[in-house]
Amino acid sequence: MTRQRHKSVRDRECVSNPLPSSQHSRRKFLIKAGGALAAGAFGAVPLRGYAADVVNIGGLYPTTGSMAQIGTGCVAAAKLAVDMINEAGGIKSLGGAKLNLIISDVQSDTTVTRTETDRLITGNKLSAIHGCFASALTLIASEVCERAKVPIITGSSSDQLNKGRKFTFTPFARASQFARAQLQMAKLVSDQPKVAVIFENTAFGTSTSNGLKELAPGEGVEIVMFEPYSAGFTDAGPLINKVKASGANALFSVSYLNDLILIVRTVKQVGLNVAINGGSGGFVIPDFYKNVGKLAEGLQGVAHWNHDMSPDCQKVNEAYKKITGDFLFEYAGGLVAQTFMLAEALERAASADPQKVREALSTLDVSSGYAAMAPGGRVKFEPDGKNAYGRPVGVQWQNGDLASVFPKEDARAPLIKS
Amino acid sequence: MLETVAQAVINGLLIGGIYALVSIGVTLIFGVVKIVNFAQGEFVMIGMYISYFLATYFGVDPLLSLLVSMPTLFLIGVLVQHFLIRRVLGPNDMPQIFLTFALSLLLLNLALLLFTANYRTVHTSYSDEALHFGGLYIPEAKLIAFVVAMALSGALWAFLHTTDLGKAMRAAAQNRDVATLMGINSNRVFCVAFGAALALAGAAGSLLMPFYSAYPFVGQVFVLMAFVAVVLGTLGNVLGALVASVMMGIAESLGIQFVGADSGLIVVFAMLLLTLAFKPQGLGGGRMR
Numbered sequence: 001m002t003r004q005r006h007k008s009v010r011d012r013e014c015v016s017n018p019l020p021s022s023q024h025s026r027r028k029f030l031i032k033a034g035g036a037l038a039a040g041a042f043g044a045v046p047l048r049g050y051a052a053d054v055v056n057i058g059g060l061y062p063t064t065g066s067m068a069q070i071g072t073g074c075v076a077a078a079k080l081a082v083d084m085i086n087e088a089g090g091i092k093s094l095g096g097a098k099l100n101l102i103i104s105d106v107q108s109d110t111t112v113t114r115t116e117t118d119r120l121i122t123g124n125k126l127s128a129i130h131g132c133f134a135s136a137l138t139l140i141a142s143e144v145c146e147r148a149k150v151p152i153i154t155g156s157s158s159d160q161l162n163k164g165r166k167f168t169f170t171p172f173a174r175a176s177q178f179a180r181a182q183l184q185m186a187k188l189v190s191d192q193p194k195v196a197v198i199f200e201n202t203a204f205g206t207s208t209s210n211g212l213k214e215l216a217p218g219e220g221v222e223i224v225m226f227e228p229y230s231a232g233f234t235d236a237g238p239l240i241n242k243v244k245a246s247g248a249n250a251l252f253s254v255s256y257l258n259d260l261i262l263i264v265r266t267v268k269q270v271g272l273n274v275a276i277n278g279g280s281g282g283f284v285i286p287d288f289y290k291n292v293g294k295l296a297e298g299l300q301g302v303a304h305w306n307h308d309m310s311p312d313c314q315k316v317n318e319a320y321k322k323i324t325g326d327f328l329f330e331y332a333g334g335l336v337a338q339t340f341m342l343a344e345a346l347e348r349a350a351s352a353d354p355q356k357v358r359e360a361l362s363t364l365d366v367s368s369g370y371a372a373m374a375p376g377g378r379v380k381f382e383p384d385g386k387n388a389y390g391r392p393v394g395v396q397w398q399n400g401d402l403a404s405v406f407p408k409e410d411a412r413a414p415l416i417k418s
Numbered sequence: 419m420l421e422t423v424a425q426a427v428i429n430g431l432l433i434g435g436i437y438a439l440v441s442i443g444v445t446l447i448f449g450v451v452k453i454v455n456f457a458q459g460e461f462v463m464i465g466m467y468i469s470y471f472l473a474t475y476f477g478v479d480p481l482l483s484l485l486v487s488m489p490t491l492f493l494i495g496v497l498v499q500h501f502l503i504r505r506v507l508g509p510n511d512m513p514q515i516f517l518t519f520a521l522s523l524l525l526l527n528l529a530l531l532l533f534t535a536n537y538r539t540v541h542t543s544y545s546d547e548a549l550h551f552g553g554l555y556i557p558e559a560k561l562i563a564f565v566v567a568m569a570l571s572g573a574l575w576a577f578l579h580t581t582d583l584g585k586a587m588r589a590a591a592q593n594r595d596v597a598t599l600m601g602i603n604s605n606r607v608f609c610v611a612f613g614a615a616l617a618l619a620g621a622a623g624s625l626l627m628p629f630y631s632a633y634p635f636v637g638q639v640f641v642l643m644a645f646v647a648v649v650l651g652t653l654g655n656v657l658g659a660l661v662a663s664v665m666m667g668i669a670e671s672l673g674i675q676f677v678g679a680d681s682g683l684i685v686v687f688a689m690l691l692l693t694l695a696f697k698p699q700g701l702g703g704g705r706m707r
Contacts, residue, residue: 066535201680229679232639234436234630237429237557238674238682245422258537258631265629269548269557291539291631295546 054100055091055352057082057342058120058150060131060141065108070133070285070331075103076324077332078130080316081339084370091343093350099343106132106141113137117144126150127352128342128361133331135161135175142168151358153342155304155334157280162384169361169385171341171374172304172334173392179211181302181392182277183219185406186250188415189275194224196248196274198239198263200231200255208254208279224248231255236262240270250275257282257291264295275417277301280392286326289400296397298416305334305374306393306404308412312373327401333373340371341379375410421553426675427668428556434667435564439622440640441647441659442571443615449654450591450611453503453511456518458644459637460525461491461616465623466632467533473540473627480540480627481562484620491620495613503612504605522637529634537631545628563625570621571660574614578656587611591654646690652702662701665689 059078062071082101090096104120106113113132120126121144128151132138135158142161145152151167157175161168173181186193197212199205205228216223225246229239240263243251251274253263260278267274277300282288284303289296307317307328316336320328328336341364346352349360367378375393382388394406396415403413440462447455468487472478478486502521506513544558578584589597590607598604622640623632630636647666651658666686673685693701 068534069536198679227679229674230683233682234639234643235429235433235671237433238426238671239679241422241425241429241675242679258633261537261539261631262629265546266557268546270555271548271550287536291537293541 053095053097055094055097055346056100056102056124056126057339058124058126058129058131059101059103060106060113060117060120060129060137061103061133062108062137063103063105067108067134069287070329071105071108073285073324073326073329073332074133074335077320077328077335078103078339080320080323081336081370084316084319084336085339085343091346093347094352097352099339102126106137108134108137110136110140113140114144117141118148121145121148121150125352127346127354127357128153130154130335130338130342132156149358150354151361153338153361155331155338157304162386165385167358169341169381171338171379171381171387171390173375173390174386175208176211177390178280178302178392179208180215180219181394181406182212182252182279183215183221185277185300185302185394185415186221186252186275187219188406189417190249193221193250194246194248195221195250195252196225196227196243196246197223197252198225198227198229198243198254200259201228202231205231205254209252212252229259231259233259233262236266239263240266240272243267243274244270244272248274250277252277252279254279257288260288261292264292264299268295275300280304280330284395284402285329289397297399298397300394300396300405300415301402302392303330303395303402304390304392305330305337306395306402306410307333308402309375309393309404309410310373310377312370316370316373337371337373337379340369340373341366344369344371377409422675423672425554426671428554430668430671431664432557432560432564432667433671434664435560435567436622436626437640437643437647437667438571438660438663439567439618439625441644441651441663442574442656443618443622444641444644445648445651445654445656445659446574446611446615446618448648449656450587451499451503451507451608452594453507453514453518455615456515456641457522457525458615458619459639459641460522460529461494461619461637462623462626462640463529463632463634463637464494464525465491465620466627466630466636467529467538467623468620469624469627470538470540470632473542474538479542480624481566483627484566484624487620487624488617491616492613495616496609498616499609499612500605504608507608526634526637533634535634537633539631540627542628557629559628563629566621566625570618571656574618575656577614583607583610643686646686650690650693650700652700655700655702658700658702 061074078101082099086098090098102124104116106116129145130153132141135156138154138156142152146165146167153169155172159174159176161170186195197209199209253260280302283301307313317328344366345357345360345364349356362381365380366372372379376389376391378389380388393404393410395402396405404410405413405415444458465487469480469483472483473480506517547558548555586602587607590602590604594604647659647662651662669685669689670682674682
């Protein structure tokens, strides 16, 4: 019965119009509908006393609000990963227990993230949580998880997530590593890289660009222009005019989508021959190419995951493409790997208890299978929750697809220079 | 160096044309109806979405969609004036301010609900092209936008000075009571003025679409510049708003070039403060034209 109740929660939409053919199924229907009603009445699925045959995993993603598009993609990937694990027999050390994914919408909002994380944890017996895409949201969710002693695994890149936390695990490259990779990519374009760094004058832009500035001398890259701009400008002309005057042969733009589109178009109009590196985030999702079109060809970026890195990645990418029509983007792809890391930890812990799952994660060391789908191909967490082998992958838009081009070990296509 | 300055002036001039379309609308409504329309930016946004959807689903070039966006917004303007603004015209300004401000918030959030916060772009054959003269370049899409913007401003100027309705509009702007005594139907005049102002906002939206992304907040970017231009060029003065908009575009561009890319607006606002200090009634000298 408990199992049915859980099922009823997962398939809540489906029970609204059932066809009870016999007495037995009518009772089933009443149980299901009752469960659904109770779930609706209490909001976030307050079903206690879970059976050993189900392991609850929480997922916190912004499926409404300004980040909705990426959040929805993440949810699709998270469901795909759970289905893959369940179809392969679930968690064997727990008698083939199935994973049960409970998604909560954090609405691209920090306040909502705090209450939703709290609600998810207190309302369900969770073994672990993953989320939330945006670092600003993940930092808050992670605080709540630390207090509740539930492990959270995330693809967010903020270095702050590795400071003074015991239940937070970050299997992918950190923000500070992204900057170094970008500088190293500039050296592939030219033997004497002269880089112009333009960044929006926000916390995100300033911290990212300062990272670039600090590391540049050590990497032998000369920064010839370092210029903040007001985000949401009406015209990129004057800014690109300045880049042209600086004599740069590479341009790092720390920008959100709208500004970046204007910048890319203006560079083309000016006829300026610079290699543009757009960094991470909105730059490495399918939507970027849809918006920018052919102009995106040859643009470089950095990501913590890419869909062509390994045969396993490509397999998952194909499955995701069948569901959504788009390629599996950075964050969502990393999320599939994270779900397999959790499954691996549950397998080793042989328990659904969050504290034991945390212990298993902290001693995890995988270098094969879907759980090892990360640049570097190995996941082993350090005491601060960082993956000792984590590193970013350099990418480039080629023929409408995002190809891995850096470093050599992860590259699947050569870097196109012009 | 000279080349850099020339390029900065060209960039400023071109974007100034777009600012002009928005600010002329604001100043026209203020001059004739005597209210400040805080929702003007949102009507630019509506114009952009009209062009975006026509281009995406019917393959209509954004410039052609001017023929749809301008009449549509004219009609919206007449309706807004007739059913909303007319009822709050009176000695007290507060209801008018709240009305247009509420309209702005309503349209913005409606757009968020219907179209989501995503950026939407239209790609045309001339979106990424530019004309080159020596070391200088002129982006084609912006050049077209500038030329059409100037033509529309000129048409409005001719309308206000040569047609009976235009003259009636100016008369109502100078003194509403006397104009009514002379047999001018002030509500009709106000409807046309509001409609024309919104049609210009719609035109700005359509002209922006080949080179700028549409999103619910896009109007806010342009309306701030429009308000500065309206004050700089004397409230209610159409020609003043046009000149001020172009000046601001150039000032912003030169500011970005020589002060810093995040300081373009500092130059614009310094210009505003200096003008107000020495010529408190704006460049138009306080006259309404």
